Structure formats: structure tokens, C-alpha cells
Amino acid sequence: MDNLVERFLRYVSFDTQSNGANKQCPSTEGQRVLAKQIKIELLELGLDDVILDENGYISALLPSNVDFDVPAIGFVAHMDTAPDASGKEVKPQLINNYQGGEIVLGDSGEVLIPAQYPDLDKLHGQSLITTDGTTLLGADNKAGIAEIITAVAYLKANPYIKHGDICIGFTPDEEIGRGANLFNIERFGADWAYTIDGGPVGELEYENFNAASAKVTVHGVNVHPGTAKNKMVNAINIAAQFQMMMPSEETPECTEGYEGFYHLNSMTGAVAKAELSYIIRDFDRNGLQSRKAFMQAQAEALNSQLSNGHVELQITDSYYNMREMVEPHPHIIELAKQAMIDCDVEPNIKPIRGGTDGARLSFMGLPCPNIFTGGYNFHGIHEFVSIDGMKQAVNVIVKIAENAAQNAK
Structure with missing residues (x-):
């Protein structure tokens, strides 16, 4: 020793x-x-x-x-x-x-x-x-x-x-x-x-957790703010909407034991483009699949509301x-x-x-x-x-x- x-x-x-x-x-x-x-x-x-x-x-x-x-x-x-x-x-x-x-x-x-x-x-x-x-x-x-x-x-x-x-x-x-x-x-x-x-x-x-990472890319439309009515699509605002659609009680600071979570660990943004990076965790493999499907559904829900702009979601499994x-x-x-x-x-x-x-x-x-x-x-x-x-x-x-x-x- x-x-x-x-x-x-x-x-x-x-x-x-x-x-x-x-x-x-x-x-x-x-x-x-x-x-x-x-x-x-x-x-x-x-x-x-x-x-x-x-x-x-x-x-x-x-x-x-x-x-x-x-x-x-x-x-x-x-x-x-x-x-x-x-x-x-x-x-x-x-x-x-x-x-x-x-x-x-x-x-x-x-x-x-x-x-x-x-x-x-x-x-x-x-x-x-x-x-x-x-x-x-x-x-x-x-x-x-x-x-x-x-x-x-x-x-x-x-x-x-x-x-x-x-x-x-x-x-x-x-x-x-x-x-x-x-x-x-x-x-x-x-x-x-x-x-x-x-x-x-x-x-x-x-x-240990089953783990995946998720990258949300929001493509907006930038127009001079003085002439932006009905033209601008602010990617930052849409990214914020996406985050608000995540379950607020299923985050690292609110979970313990066998409880899984969604964790927003970084974000960058401007009017034309914004990015959110998440890690997704669940001890059950089916639970991880459900979490990934939930995020996909939220991206699709936002896209259905947009006449311009687009939400792109990419999910990659990390380990099991x-x-x-x-x-x-x-x-x-x-x-x-x-x-x-x-x-x-x-x-x-x-x-x-x-x-x-x-x-x-x-x-x-x-x-x-x-x-x-x-x-x-x-x-x-x-x-x-x-x-x-x-x-x-x-x-x-x-x-x-x-x-x-x-x-x-």
C-alpha cells in the first residue's frame, strides 16, 4: 500500500x-x-x-x-x-x-x-x-x-x-x-x-443503462426582422418548443434507481438553424425503444405544424x-x-x-x-x-x- x-x-x-x-x-x-x-x-x-x-x-x-x-x-x-x-x-x-x-x-x-x-x-x-x-x-x-x-x-x-x-x-x-x-x-x-x-x-x-444519443436539428427561415411577418421561421423558438415537449419529471435531476431519463446536455442556435443534443437512458431495452419513439413522435408533431422550416431527428444507440x-x-x-x-x-x-x-x-x-x-x-x-x-x-x-x-x- x-x-x-x-x-x-x-x-x-x-x-x-x-x-x-x-x-x-x-x-x-x-x-x-x-x-x-x-x-x-x-x-x-x-x-x-x-x-x-x-x-x-x-x-x-x-x-x-x-x-x-x-x-x-x-x-x-x-x-x-x-x-x-x-x-x-x-x-x-x-x-x-x-x-x-x-x-x-x-x-x-x-x-x-x-x-x-x-x-x-x-x-x-x-x-x-x-x-x-x-x-x-x-x-x-x-x-x-x-x-x-x-x-x-x-x-x-x-x-x-x-x-x-x-x-x-x-x-x-x-x-x-x-x-x-x-x-x-x-x-x-x-x-x-x-x-x-x-x-x-x-x-x-x-x-447499467441502455443508452442512446439524439441530435435534434431545426431548420428555420431567416428574414430581416423588419419584414419578417409570415416569412420568418425562428429555429430557436421551435427548438425551445421541442424541449418543452419532453417530460419535465424524466430528467437526471428528477430520477434515481431504475428510473430512466431524457437529458438535454447541449444546445446551440440562431434563427436559421438550431441544434439540441440529448442523451436517452433506460434500464429496459424496450423502455429505450419507447423513449426513442416518443422523441420521434414529437418531431413529427412539430413538423406537421410547420409550413416552412423542418425538424430533423437523428438517434444513435450507444450501449446496452x-x-x-x-x-x-x-x-x-x-x-x-x-x-x-x-x-x-x-x-x-x-x-x-x-x-x-x-x-x-x-x-x-x-x-x-x-x-x-x-x-x-x-x-x-x-x-x-x-x-x-x-x-x-x-x-x-x-x-x-x-x-x-x-x-x-
């Missing part, structure tokens, strides 16, 4: 924010720079088959140390941070032995308040790493990277812990939905895997609920669950209100549930991580490897 925090702080110093507008892989050079650093560290650890490919994916192997067959288990994390907040020049703050109350984030004027983030009340006595209020932290998912490498280093340094092949992989561009696109499952070599990309301690997730690919293999969940119990961690099996690389990997033939990192408030300047939670994640990874070997005897 000695190097866990040091590793994490080193990784968050790299600016690896991904960029959805760039079609290259990785989408930003900072991810490739971090990948090169990680490759050096994996080679220094003496791992086998350390590969950094042309697309910025890293894989490595800790070979089995037993003479009987044990399933090869993978652990996966992603190198990029979310585009939602800057990841440049991250200045972490260390809060030792947190005893409650507000946490002032540097000189930014931002404050972590327990009333707003009640998870803080569960972390008294723990050591936390926060931001300085000007950037995100990068625990999503550099905590996962640090935890996986620390666990593998521990297994290698303690050969009395018996294990099968341990495959590790780090992906680029997960935050923009491309993390699994060029993942080489055959080369990776695992029978199944776990993404270490969850939040609070105990999270174990094998269900991994449950249908993981549930046929219950031993994968049970192995992680028992490992948590053995490490005095209470498993909290819950759906992911989002997606991970594991969702895509599961449909590519590599069942891949998600395990906690000990992080909170991802994608924003209030992100923080519990060092105690990170250590527990390392313990769980080690115990999964150990239990898999014991079960195979």
Missing part, C-alpha cells in the same frame, strides 16, 4: 481529458503521455507481455503462480478524464483524519458541504483527497489505475498468495464512449474481467445493459461479492446510472461487472476520493485473485 497514494497523485498530474470532437484514438495527446508512463512502471514491476499499442491501449500480464488450471481474470480501468471539467494542472488537497464539517477547496471559493454531499458524514476518521475547486480530481478513473497496479505489485511481491493469470488493461476515451472500441479481447486473454471504475466502497454493479451478458455467469458476481465480504466490505449491489467500458466489453464477449474505487462526485470540481476506500479496493482485487485460485483447486 505504500505506493498507492503516490501512484495516484502522479497519475492525476497528467492532463488526460478526452475530446469527443477528435476522431483519433486516443482523442488527446495527454492520454498517450500517461500511457507511456504506465508502460514504464509495468515494465519496472517485471510484468509479462507489456504492450502499449498504436491506439493508446495498454495491457500486461501477471502470470499464474500455481500448477493447476485457474480462470484468467482481468482488471480494467480508463486513463481519460471527463470533458465536463478541466483536468489540467490538478492541485490535490490531502485531508487527514476528516472529522466532519465543511471542506474548503483551496482559494477557489468552493466548499464541500455535508448537507449537499451527505456521503461525507460516513467518512469521519478517514483520509480524503479533494480538488482545489478549480479542476476535477481524476479519481475517475486514475484511482482505478493506481489500485489495479498496486494490487498486482502486491501479488508479485507476495508469491505465497496463489493466483491464476491476472490480465490488466487500461483504455483511452472511455468518457466519450469509445473506451472499448479498439480493445483487443483476444490479446487481453481473460475469461472475464472487472472494471475498477465505481464510486463509494462496496459498490458492485452488473446492470450488461446484465443480459453477465447474469448467465453468476459465479463472476459471487466471486467479487465474497471477496468483499472477506475484506470486511459490505457489498452494495446496485445498477450503474451510467455506463462503463464493461458494458461494451460484456457484449464483445468479455463479461465485465464494475467494482468501487472509493471515489465520489465524479466529473466535477467537487470530486474527491477516500484513501481508506482506495486501500479497500486494492484488498478486494487481491482477494478476488486469491479466491479464484482457491476455488479452482
Whole structure:
């Protein structure tokens, strides 16, 4: 554990924010720079088959140390941070032995308040790493990277812990939905895997949203406003009408648990043309289809009212609920669950209100549930991580490897 925090702080110093507008892989050079650093560290650890490919994916192997067959288990994390907040020049703050109350984030004027983030009340006595209020932290998912490498280093340094092949992989561009696109499952070599990309301690997730994106383009007619009567069609006004036709109670801020939503996440506009970008989420595949059909019906309803101008809707599926690919293999969940119990961690099996690389990997033939990192408030300047939670994640990874070997005897 000695190097866990040091590793994490080193990784968050790299600016690896991904960029959805760039079609290259990785989408930003900072991810490739971090990948090169990680490759050096994996080679220094003496791992086998350390590969950094042309697309910025890293894989490595800790070979089995037993003479009987044990399933090869993978652990996966992603190198990029979310585009939602800057990841440049991250200045972490260390809060030792947190005893409650507000946490002032540097000189930014931002404050972590327990009333707003009640998870803080569960972390008294723990050591936390926060931001300085000007950037995100990068625990999503550099905590996962640090935890996986620390666990593998521990297994290698303690050969009395018996294990099968341990495959590790780090992906680029997960935050923009491309993390699994060029993942080489055959080369990776695992029978199944776990993404270490969850939040609070105990999270174990094998269900996620079915997801789609929708782009609404409104084509209007621009005429000088002084002579616009019966001629102008203001695309901005029509775009606003479309948004008002969406169910106001089915948005991220109004839903939880298994409830799906429509989320308007960006908009641009002028009189002649306006664009709305949505993400659509539902845990049920039929529910996702119904949501897509609803949006199509609203676009058609607006078009029927327009003599000039036009509403164009384009919907693209993003990923599906991994449950249908993981549930046929219950031993994968049970192995992680028992490992948590053995490490005095209470498993909290819950759906992911989002997606991970594991969702895509599961449909590519590599069942891949998600395990906690000990992080909170991802994608924003209030992100923080519990060092105690990170250590527990390392313990769980080690115990999964150990239990898999014991079960195979």
C-alpha cells in the first residue's frame, strides 16, 4: 500500500481529458503521455507481455503462480478524464483524519458541504483527497489505475498468495464512449474481467443503462426582422418548443434507481438553424425503444405544424445493459461479492446510472461487472476520493485473485 497514494497523485498530474470532437484514438495527446508512463512502471514491476499499442491501449500480464488450471481474470480501468471539467494542472488537497464539517477547496471559493454531499458524514476518521475547486480530481478513473497496479505489485511481491493469470488493461476515451472500441479481447486473454471504475466502497454493479444519443436539428427561415411577418421561421423558438415537449419529471435531476431519463446536455442556435443534443437512458431495452419513439413522435408533431422550416431527428444507440451478458455467469458476481465480504466490505449491489467500458466489453464477449474505487462526485470540481476506500479496493482485487485460485483447486 505504500505506493498507492503516490501512484495516484502522479497519475492525476497528467492532463488526460478526452475530446469527443477528435476522431483519433486516443482523442488527446495527454492520454498517450500517461500511457507511456504506465508502460514504464509495468515494465519496472517485471510484468509479462507489456504492450502499449498504436491506439493508446495498454495491457500486461501477471502470470499464474500455481500448477493447476485457474480462470484468467482481468482488471480494467480508463486513463481519460471527463470533458465536463478541466483536468489540467490538478492541485490535490490531502485531508487527514476528516472529522466532519465543511471542506474548503483551496482559494477557489468552493466548499464541500455535508448537507449537499451527505456521503461525507460516513467518512469521519478517514483520509480524503479533494480538488482545489478549480479542476476535477481524476479519481475517475486514475484511482482505478493506481489500485489495479498496486494490487498486482502486491501479488508479485507476495508469491505465497496463489493466483491464476491476472490480465490488466487500461483504455483511452472511455468518457466519450469509445473506451472499448479498439480493445483487443483476444490479446487481453481473460475469461472475464472487472472494471475498477465505481464510486463509494462496496459498490458492485452488473446492470447499467441502455443508452442512446439524439441530435435534434431545426431548420428555420431567416428574414430581416423588419419584414419578417409570415416569412420568418425562428429555429430557436421551435427548438425551445421541442424541449418543452419532453417530460419535465424524466430528467437526471428528477430520477434515481431504475428510473430512466431524457437529458438535454447541449444546445446551440440562431434563427436559421438550431441544434439540441440529448442523451436517452433506460434500464429496459424496450423502455429505450419507447423513449426513442416518443422523441420521434414529437418531431413529427412539430413538423406537421410547420409550413416552412423542418425538424430533423437523428438517434444513435450507444450501449446496452450488461446484465443480459453477465447474469448467465453468476459465479463472476459471487466471486467479487465474497471477496468483499472477506475484506470486511459490505457489498452494495446496485445498477450503474451510467455506463462503463464493461458494458461494451460484456457484449464483445468479455463479461465485465464494475467494482468501487472509493471515489465520489465524479466529473466535477467537487470530486474527491477516500484513501481508506482506495486501500479497500486494492484488498478486494487481491482477494478476488486469491479466491479464484482457491476455488479452482
